[in-house]
Amino acid sequence: MNLSEKIIDERKKKGWSQEELADKLDVSRQSVSKWEGGLSTPEVEKIVKMAELFGVSTDYLLNYKVEKETENNLYEQKPLRVVSLNEATEFLSVRAEVLKKIALACAICVTSPIIPLILIGSSYFKALDLPLGGAVAIAFLFLLIHVSFAVVIFIRQGFKLEKYHYLLKEKFVLGEGVEKMVKEKLAQMRNGGIAALCAGIVLCILGAMPIVIGALMEVSNFTLVCLTAALLFVVSIAIYLLAGICGGCVSYRAFLHNKNK
Template sequence: MIFAEKLKKERKERGWSQEELAEKLFVSRQSVSKWENGQNYPSIEIIIKLSDLFGVTIDELLRSDEDLTEKVIKDSRQLAYPRLKVFFDCLFLIGSAMLIIKLSILGLNHFTELEFPLRGSFFWNFGPLFLMLGGAIFSDTLKKKYKNE
């Protein structure tokens, strides 16, 4: 039994209209109608709520429809992807900021009588490079990986 049929069967067994089910899930009646007609699938949050409402396992709902299972897997990957990409983008930005700070200090040292010691520091010499390269490479790798999937 596919998800749409299972949803409709469970709803009718409880004597609920599409409107009543929609109110319980805090969605529109049109959403419930689309799910029951197989035109669309609910999010994982709604699937969990449906599982609780109908007293069935999430597995029973998901395994009934391969397309829904694929959608949930794809959605879960999309949730993980932005977090990792943001992390690597932040590493790149931190490296950029460090490079700007270093260049500013070197400029001050050169054009003014101020002397800020940076030259002997491994951190200031190679830190921005490692952060920028690492952040850019891993961010691009993630982008390509999730674009292909």
């Protein structure tokens, strides 16, 4: 088949009219009609766009030899999904929200030893009149509830992304306006992402300073336990900033990277 025949064949496979294909390519229906009638040849950029829309290579559209070598395999391959603007907006919005909640669950896991540390430390170092066995029992119960809550969040967020598995694991083609929307969102998020990244790194560095200073000043063992608990809390905030806020920027970049090239 020549180029005009391939355009007709691929358009019909998608179930598109000449007018629908023209809208996706931002040309007139008459232009598509001339291409399919062999009266004119599409510009290079339109051929590239058609290849993306049809889920085929530009070589297939332009080269007769490629058709002969790949014709059998071509029709066996599943056409790439075209992701619409609404679909992409919904997915990225859900994924950003999911990332924040997963970051929250990670922060919960990091903070889960705080109360157990203080309880057991206060009992062991006699800061509170609490039997060590009772402190361990309460600490274990608190830790179990804390981690279970985080696990529930992980599972629920995983289910929210299940319906978008094809956007996470497969290649796809971006519909009209999608790439522009994603790049605009990235530009809007860039400053916030950089600020969150810097804040997270600074918190991780500064969070350890009280422990170092406390050790040098030879504070009590129970005070060091409390400082360790404080460090875990600071690290949990850093994790939320790095995974929840910066993760949104990474999510948008990953979306563009996963498109079919």
